[in-house]
Amino acid sequence: MKPYQFCLSCNKELEGRSDKKFCDAYCKSAFHYNKSRDDTGSxxxxxxxxxxxxxxxxxxxxxxxxxxxxxxxxxxxxxxxxxxxxxxxxxxxxxxxxxxxxxxxxxxxxxxxxxxxxxxxxxxxxxxxx
Incomplete structure (x- = not known):
């Protein structure tokens, strides 16, 4: 069973490795940028x-x-x-x-x-x- 079935950024269905979290480098970058931008701790x-x-x-x-x-x-x-x-x-x-x-x-x-x-x-x- 795959832990991640959909891209964490755009929710597109993932293909390839079973531990894949993002569909491409753009989605990975956008996810981490938005996460750091929304971080209110600092x-x-x-x-x-x-x-x-x-x-x-x-x-x-x-x-x-x-x-x-x-x-x-x-x-x-x-x-x-x-x-x-x-x-x-x-x-x-x-x-x-x-x-x-x-x-x-x-x-x-x-x-x-x-x-x-x-x-x-x-x-x-x-x-x-x-």
């Missing part, structure tokens, strides 16, 4: 995935080095302001949160929550050392 992977998504979104909306965007626009695309890599405090006391080289500052302007987006500048590093 906190590191969740954080890394969110940081990458945040960076991608900030980069998309900050083409010129500085921009202002309504917060809901970023949030609707999956941006999560609780995930950032470091911060920088300017001379006015405003704290910009950064996702690698792209930073954001939350502001309330005219009753609407907005994010001021900036790009990391060399002068910012000097203030980190103080």
């Amino acid at each position: 906190f590191y992977l969740k954080v890394d995935r969110q940081l990458k998504l945040n960076r991608k979104i900030l980069k998309k909306f900050n083409k010129a080095g500085k921009a202002t965007v309504i917060s809901q626009v970023l949030l609707s695309q999956g941006f999560n302001p609780n995930f950032f890599s470091h911060y920088w405090k300017n001379s006015s006391g405003d704290v910009y949160l950064f996702v690698y080289e792209y930073g954001f500052l939350s502001r309330l302007e005219n009753g609407k929550e907005k994010y001021i987006l900036v790009t990391w500048q060399p002068y910012m590093e000097k203030s980190l050392l103080l």
